[in-house]
Structure formats: structure tokens, C-alpha cells
């Protein structure tokens with residue numbers, strides 16, 4: 001498992017490298033390039049919270065708003081000790097490209113708190129989340145900047161955010177603000193299927209990849225890094241396609257079974273034991289050699305900067321499907337491309353989450369209740385459309401899929417700036 005330090009260092013550098021490359025290949029307008037090279041707003045808040053022992057701790061929270069040319073800022077909140085301004089900038093910028101590529105009326109934002117949530121009780125996490133929301137104030141808002149879940153945040157926390165934000169509004173305005181956050185529990189404005197949207201989307205992109213390659217996912221061996229929201233649901237849908245999970249790595253360890261690991265049984269084991277290690281039928285595996293496991297497909301679904309020049313050349317898989325944001329750094333990517341390994345880039349591969357969030361936002365805004373079937377059908381359609389655009393762009397510009405995806409995203413933003421006049 002890559003170190004937490006590796007997971008953070010240079011994430012923003014990677015985004016800039018990717019952006020520069022795409023801007024050069026497509027010939028992005030220089031003024032638009034200047035605008036997109038910086039973040040619009042960077043909000044850093046320090047806020048006190050009373051702990052269970054009666055003492056006060058002060059926390060640091062971030063919300064970076066990269067760009068809103070296409071609509072309100074949109075993106076998750078991460079609770080992790082690697083959260084800092086560099087990580088928030090990188091993740092916010094990726095959101096701008098992701099929402100544009102998916103054809104959504106959103107820009108990009110991201111944030112979180114520099115914290116290890118395992119060290120806090122549920123009551124403390126609730127107070128931390130509520131105080132963070134209060135500290136952000138109207139820097140977030142249903143038509144301005146809409147957070148969602150990310151690493152170590154979940155539907156419960158989104159409900160606390162909605163409740164806290166709505167409570168700051170007048171009684172008549174409260175219910176108009178439910179879509180200040182997405183990824184809420186079903187029953188509190190949440191969308192059926194938002195829980196699985198990202199993992200499902202990862203697998204839809206892999207199905208599309210398989211079609212392009214004239215193959216199928218049936219019988220393909222795969223490994224997953226991260227067995228949280230994205231990793232588990234991706235494994236769930238991979239197995240429905242007849243693929244075989246042979247390795248899993250998370251923050252607690254690395255397990256391997258060449259005969260196959262049942263994701264449903266592993267989830268139950270993890271829920272009961274708070275670890276994946278020791279799961280029946282599996283052996284512990286050297287964490288540093290994880291990506292070198294003999295398999296066809298790798299799904300990184302944890303942190304950034306996991307596939308680097310230290311391990312990329314060990315990879316035997318045909319394709320890396322980036323469930324995580326920024327799992328492959330610039331050097332790692334160059335090695336994969338040289339070795340003929342396909343990469344389904346994060347801004348396409350994991351876009352099912354924000355597309356699901358968009359559906360939830362529409363549901364709240366329009367006072368509708370969508371069904372699971374509505375969600376799954378519409379999600380698949382949007383992801384397949386985006387995948388098709390990336391393939392077309394890759395052929396047109398004779399470039400790799402990540403650069404091609406950036407070109408689709410940047411073209412849409414460039415057009416919006418040109419239509420409205422770059423400098424009004």
C-alpha cells in the first residue's frame with residue numbers, strides 16, 4: 001500500500017501536467033488557459049469543537065472552488081489526514097473537468113477536513129461536521145457550491161450538513177435548500193442508487209472498454225485497491241459481469257486468492273471485523289507488490305498517486321480503471337502508456353458519482369422522487385455517451401484517453417467562455 005505521504009505529494013502537479021498536455025494538443029485559447037490554470041476561490045476555515053472529554057479541539061477545513069463557468073461548483077468532502085490545500089486544489093480542478101466531460105451544468109469544487117475520523121466518536125464526528133458546515137456558511141449553497149461524499153464521508157454526514165445549513169435559513173426558505181448537498185440518505189432527500197453510482201459507473205466504463213477491445217468482462221481476473229464505497233460497489237458489479245476478484249488492498253492490509261474472493265462475503269467480514277485481513281480463503285500479500293498481481297484489470301479505488309514509477313512497470317493487467325481520483329501520477333502513466341496498458345481516466349471512470357449527484361439535485365429541486373430503475377438507466381446512458389466522446393476525441397487528436405477526455409471537457413468550457421465573452 002502506498003504511503004499516505006505519497007498519496008498527497010504533488011497531486012496538484014499531476015493535474016497541471018495533464019492540463020498542460022491537453023491544452024497543447026487541442027490548442028486551447030490562451031485566455032481560457034490562464035483562467036483555468038488557477039482556482040477561483042480557496043476557503044480555509046479553523047473551527048473549534050467540544051470533544052467528548054469536555055476539551056476543545058480546533059480543526060482545519062478546506063473548500064476550493066476551481067471554476068464555475070458551466071454552473072455551480074460541485075464536488076465531495078474528504079475527511080483524511082492528507083487533506084490540505086494542494087490536495088483540495090487538485091481534487092477541485094479534476095471536478096471541473098469531470099462535470100464538463102459528463103455534460104453536467106456544474107463547475108468543480110472539493111474540500112474536506114484534515115482529520116483521521118477513526119480517532120473520533122460518532123457524536124464528535126457529528127459536531128465536527130456541523131461546525132464545519134456552519135464555518136463554511138454561505139460559501140456553500142444549493143445554487144452556488146454543492147458538496148457530496150468522498151473518502152471517509154457518508155450519507156449520514158451529508159444529512160448533518162443539509163440539516164445544519166437549512167437551519168441557518170428562515171423557516172420559509174428551509175425546504176428550498178435541501179439540495180445544498182447530495183449523497184444524502186434516501187428518506188432525507190437522497191437518491192435511490194447514489195450509494196452505488198460511482199462503482200456502477202466504473203463497471204459501465206469497463207464494459208465499454210471491453211466492447212472496444214472486442215472482449216467481455218466474463219472470466220476476467222481483477223484486483224481492487226480500496227474496499228469502501230467505490231471499491232465495494234465496483235466489485236459487486238464486476239462479479240455480476242462474471243469477473244473474478246483475486247486481490248483486495250485497503251488501509252488495513254492486502255489479501256489475495258487466485259481462485260476468487262466473494263465481495264459480498266468480504267463486505268460482511270469487513271463490517272464485523274473492521275479489517276479485510278484474515279478473510280477466509282485468502283492469504284496476506286506483500287502490499288508493495290499488489291499492483292503486480294497477475295490479473296487482467298486493476299481498479300484503484302482509494303487515494304491518489306498510487307501507481308507511480310515505483311510500481312507501474314510491475315503491472316501485467318490490460319487496463320487500469322481509475323475509480324479513485326488521481327491514482328496514477330505523471331511518471332506512472334508514461335510507463336503504462338509505453339507498456340500498452342489502457343487507462344480509463346478518473347474524470348470519465350468515476351463520473352457515475354457526480355452524475356448520480358446531479359440526479360439527486362434535480363430530484364430535490366423539482367420535488368420529484370426517482371426510482372432505482374430511472375437512475376440506473378439514465379446513469380448508464382450518460383456514462384456511455386461520455387465514453388463514446390472520449391474514444392472519438394482520441395481518434396481525432398491521435399492521443400491517449402486521458403488527454404482525449406480533457407479535450408472534450410476543455411472544449412465545452414472554452415466554448416462557454418467564448419459565447420459569453422471572456423472578459424465581460
Ligand SMILES: NC(=O)C1=CN([C@@H]2O[C@H](COP(=O)(O)OP(=O)(O)OC[C@H]3O[C@@H](n4cnc5c(N)ncnc54)[C@H](O)[C@@H]3O)[C@@H](O)[C@H]2O)C=CC1
Nearest residue numbers: 001150151152226227228229230250251302324325350353
Ligand atoms: N464516493 C464517491 O462517490 C466518489 C469517490 N471517488 C474517489 O474514489 C476513491 C475512494 O472513495 P470512497 O470509496 O468514497 O472512499 P471510502 O472512504 O468509502 O473508501 C476508501 C477506501 O480506501 C482505503 N484506503 C485508504 N488509505 C489507503 C491506502 N493507503 N492504501 C490502500 N487503501 C487505502 C480505505 O481503507 C477504504 O477502503 C477516492 O479517490 C475518491 O475521491 C470518486 C468519485 C466519486
Ligand SMILES: O=C(O)CCC(=O)C(=O)O
Nearest residue numbers: 075076148150353354357
Ligand atoms: O457527487 C459529487 O458531487 C462529487 C463526487 C466526488 O467528489 C468526485 O466525483 O470525486
